[in-house]
Amino acid sequence: MPTYFSPGIYVEEVPSGARPIGPVGTSTAAFVGLAPNRTARVNEAVAVNSWSEFLRLYADGDNLESTPLARAVFGFLDNGGTRCWVVNVGEGGQLTGTGGKRGGLQLLEAIDEINILAAPGYHDPVSHEALISTAERLRTMVAICDPPPEVEDISRLTRVATPPRSSGKPAEGTPKPDDDPPGGDRPRQSDFATYYFPWIRVRDPLSGDLVLTPPSGHVAGIWARTDALRGVHKAPANEPVRGAVDLAYRVTRPEHDVLNPKGVNVIRFFAGEGIRLWGARTLAAEASEWRYLNVRRLSIAIEQAIAGGTRWMVFEPNDYTLWRSIRRDIGAFLTRVWRDGALLGRTPEEAFFVKCDEETNPANVRDAGMVVAHIGIAVVKPAEFVVFKLSQWAGGTETETIGG
Structure with missing residues (x-):
């Protein structure tokens, strides 16, 4: 009790006891892959907030070859993303560390703000499994898996791939295996992962040439844009893909009827409307309550907000x-x-x-x-x-x- 020494009126501020729980961020992405400058900040997780910052960190030099990682970061920022983390795995690098050292995806586990995970340029079954396993273990993010660059049989996208015995390599600069993995190209079922098809044609931000690139970076940017404009509860679909001028494969309506129930989110071209995301499903089972992407991401956001806002209650x-x-x-x-x-x-x-x-x-x-x-x-x-x-x-x- 305070001590009063003279007569008068005293005002005291008394805490209400309420501790408001605030919302958490949902739009911070992480990209793991090969940077244009192969030796720049290898196996370091670095926050990037603008394209100029990425160029300064990872493309400082002459005659640098563009990579899926560079195009993904540019596509993310161009489509509405504002902040991402980048890990350059270096020449011949793996998505995970070797020899007991943490590297690649493992470097992101200590960063709480990451909500979206992708590895542009890695589309083999081993890489898909690494992405999905990381997202499932942390339960704070959703992984975006990329398809192969060329798909002749559309039914392969509906069949789960069988990982080969050897570990995966980056998509570019790596010899293609003699035989495709048995089964198909689709990642396994997961509540914390998505799969988009096909690759998109964009103008390379470094060379200026029109090239095909994995869609994960642009998709992550659309997620961030939808979160900012409508909220994480809005399904990030029926949205234009900024920077995309064509598709590697134009999916027909009958083909889409086959892909959508299997959790393959199709990027479609519509006359008069351009190229749009036309799906918002996870890789969960058809009957799962988590088959819709916005339901999964909203639940993660609510769980994270409650966990952070009630930490004062411990002890x-x-x-x-x-x-x-x-x-x-x-x-x-x-x-x-x-x-x-x-x-x-x-x-x-x-x-x-x-x-x-x-x-x-x-x-x-x-x-x-x-x-x-x-x-x-x-x-x-x-x-x-x-x-x-x-x-x-x-x-x-x-x-x-x-x-x-």
Whole structure:
């Protein structure tokens, strides 16, 4: 209690006890690959915030050969991305370290802000597995897997590839194996990975030539752009691919009907509209609740925000006061998420629930040093299929929208 020595009116500021949970970033990408300057910052994770900064760090010199990594960073920034981390694996480098040393993807594990992961120029089964395993282990990011540059049989994209015994090499400057991996070209099922097809034709930012490049960098930029304009709950699809002038393969509607159920996100050309992303699925199973990309990414963002915003509760007395604080703080955060349009429901009560009481925290749970809260959310899913029924009547044509 403060001590007062003379009569009068005293004003004290009393903390409310509320600790607001703020949103987290969702648009920071990480690219691992071969830089134009093969010897620049090898196996270092470096933050890049502009194209000029990338050139200064990784393309300082004359007669530098462009790489998928360089085109991916340019495509990311050109399509709306603002910040990314870059790891140059160097000539002949691998996506993971060797000899007990951390390298490649492993360098990104200590960087909390990364939400999008890609390895432009690596499209073999071993590289896909390295990307997916990293994303699944960390559970804070979604990996973007690139397809092979040339696909003659479209059905290969729907069959899971079998990794060869030897480790993968970069796409450029590496001899092509005699035989394709048995099975197909599709990465395995995963809730934390996506797969886009085909490669896109762009103007190389270094040489000025028109070249084909993997789509992962441009796709990551579109994710970031959609997050900034609409929010992470909006599916990053039906969006133009800035910088793309053509496609390596123009997918037809019947082919798309085969690819989409298998989780292959197709980049399509539409007359009058240009080149657009036309899919927003993960590589999860068709019946999985995580098959929509925006659902997966929103859930990651909510989990990260709650984890960071409730860290103050660690070592607090595990009693009714703490449980009430958990319900209050998480409830207030999810109410803001609902108001942003990310959760489905006419009221907050329909959109989410937070339960933390003596039922979720019986004596044996408290004795183990744990506090348990059950949180449920109703995530808005994309209208992937919009169906119109047309019928004739005496006055003309009647159109009825029945949803998707």
